[in-house]
Amino acid sequence: MQLCRQTLSRVQDTVLLPEFDPAQLRPGIVHLGCGNFHRAHQVAATQAAIGAMGREGLGWGIVSATMRKPDLAQALGQQDNLYALLTRGPRKTAATVMASITDTVFARAKDAALAERIADPQTRIVTLTVTASGYYLTAQGRLDARAEAIRADLTAPRPRTALGILARGLALVRKRGGVPPVILCCDNLSENGQTLRQAVMDFASLRGNDALAEWIGVHVQFPDSMVDRIVPTPNATDRDDARRLLGGLSDVAPVSAEPWFQWVIGRFEGDRPRWEAHSGTRFVPDVGVFERAKLQMLNGTHMLLAYAGALAGLDTVAAAASDSAVGALAARFMRLEQVADVALDEAELDEYAVELMRRFRNPSIAHKVERVGRNGSAKLVARVLRPMRANLEAGAEVAGAHLLVACWIRWFILHERGALRFAPADPRSETLVRLCATWRGDHQGLVGAILAREDMAGPALPAHETQVAAIAALLDRFENMPAPAVLAELARQS
Structure with missing residues (x-):
């Protein structure tokens, strides 16, 4: 029997469960880079926020996109996007069922429609964990216009890189006269918010849209952030431990992490989840x-x-x-x-x-x-x-x-x-x-x-x-x- 919404009641009582009904969640966040770190970090903080906010928090579900392969999106989809987070201390492992992802998609799939999702008025925040190499930057921190993936995205009908997807989504927001979402980079880049803003502006200019680049620079918030949690690659031991801790339910996508958690976010304007409900999250004027x-x-x-x-x-x-x-x-x-x-x-x-x-x-x-x-x-x-x-x-x-x-x-x-x-x-x-x-x-x-x-x-x-x-x-x-x-x-x- 597999972990999913219908089997949540079978999870043994030593496992922490979400403090809300996952079926009632509505997406308010789009995430690019649905990997292990995201599932042990931003998802955990968002789950704590939703639980602390009650009904008000139900609008902060996450649409999470895998960028290179569809496997994880497919695996999570089979489980109603539920999975076990295994917090591994030196002597004890604790399990929590993660449920704040409403939908997982493969960014390159025709029906992913990530730009449209970013432009949706319900999307108020876009977060990213695509690794440092996923931004195609030079050593000076500017967009590498010679990178093959960037060159391909400049003319592709459907962008594949995070920068291309963001630029396309923000172009739709501008065209429709909407309020742009806050773009929150969670990768290990120096001054990651400012760096990402410049890279997206550079991409827009390379596409011949200087007006969009200028609009992004003026109207879109890119706060800096710092994330810290050690999250190893899942293995067979994780799946075995998840089954044992869940009381016999199988989980094809568990993830392990150390107990330490830190997320320092630059203050920004607009609605957001109450992320500071998760211990280790704080908002500061200077990251x-x-x-x-x-x-x-x-x-x-x-x-x-x-x-x-x-x-x-x-x-x-x-x-x-x-x-x-x-x-x-x-x-x-x-x-x-x-x-x-x-x-x-x-x-x-x-x-x-x-x-x-x-x-x-x-x-x-x-x-x-x-x-x-x-x-x-x-x-x-x-x-x-x-x-x-x-x-x-x-x-x-x-x-x-x-x-x-x-x-x-x-x-x-x-x-x-x-x-x-x-x-x-x-x-x-x-x-x-x-x-x-x-x-x-x-x-x-x-x-x-x-x-x-x-x-x-x-x-x-x-x-x-x-x-x-x-x-x-x-x-x-x-x-x-x-x-x-x-x-x-x-x-x-x-």
């Missing part, structure tokens, strides 16, 4: 300090754990963070380097760093290193090279940044040789593999060629050749010694 702390201290350190952990033969972030060498290097990198320009006092930084390492070591969260390390070329500037630049300008330490970049490049060196146990996912993977082949045996030349590319590394770093030499020296060590030995030696020296 910047929270965003920078999270991007650098959490996401940047996550990257080091992924790249170094994989080289050390460790499969998960928890294993990497618990490793004596990798964990020590990551903790030092986070606290000494990744705090650059983070406007928190020393006590707050200490507390946050300790809490992050504790979260990383949670053995119940099996966050695969190859997944955390994906799309590194799209993340490197904001999460690593920006604080590295600040540290160089201040004469502070950058050894951890050197190591992170070296480990990232080492992935592609091994991949080019067929010696990495997985294929790293990256929008510039072909370019990186080609550079590794061209500069095989010459690490100085390889690092120089990669860091010279502004689309991946941004402008040249201070004392640029010194940084190239330091990273190349680390690659020489990885070439001549087993990775665990190199990392252990570096940990002893730090």
Whole structure:
């Protein structure tokens, strides 16, 4: 028997159920990017909001769109869009049935009609989790007009990218004289609201509609936001645990998450769900300090754990963070380097760093290193090279940044040789593999060629050749010694 509205009454009483009738929900939010993170984060906060608002909250259901594949939309549709959220603490797992999604669609399906849904007067908010690479930005944070998907969307009768869908939907709102929805980016981009606004305006201008671009800039709100929750890829254990906790009901789309939850949202005008009913959600006048702390201290350190952990033969972030060498290097990198320009006092930084390492070591969260390390070329500037630049300008330490970049490049060196146990996912993977082949045996030349590319590394770093030499020296060590030995030696020296 499968989880759905008709079987909700069969769920055992140890599971938290929605405080409303899912059949009475009406859509008020359109979400682009119905993935695991969205289902463990925005959906959870919206469910708490609806429950706290009573009948007034029933107009805040979510139409959630998968962007690349129809599988999840089809699976959720079979279950009336219900699924189990498994909150995994170090010693206990709790289950909650999520029910705030009213409809799931595949963005590329003919009947998805996402632009029309965005233009519907009942849609007051559009949220997005399409990953950093889904915005097709340059290292400078502007729309990459040369990206193949963007070029295709400029002339396509039905857009496929999030930017194309947003531009089409907002064009309909403007044409009909309606009130535009608030557009809320929930991806790990620097100044994500402002960045998304500019990207949508750029897209509209590329389509020859400067008037629409100007209207978007004046009339559409794009508040910044910062999201934080570790959500690993679902696996067979999740399905087994969901069945057990649900009392025998099968769930083909459960999702796991750590207990930690944070959502910091820039204040905006207009109706919205009472998201702050979910602990960890807050509205603030300036998201910047929270965003920078999270991007650098959490996401940047996550990257080091992924790249170094994989080289050390460790499969998960928890294993990497618990490793004596990798964990020590990551903790030092986070606290000494990744705090650059983070406007928190020393006590707050200490507390946050300790809490992050504790979260990383949670053995119940099996966050695969190859997944955390994906799309590194799209993340490197904001999460690593920006604080590295600040540290160089201040004469502070950058050894951890050197190591992170070296480990990232080492992935592609091994991949080019067929010696990495997985294929790293990256929008510039072909370019990186080609550079590794061209500069095989010459690490100085390889690092120089990669860091010279502004689309991946941004402008040249201070004392640029010194940084190239330091990273190349680390690659020489990885070439001549087993990775665990190199990392252990570096940990002893730090």
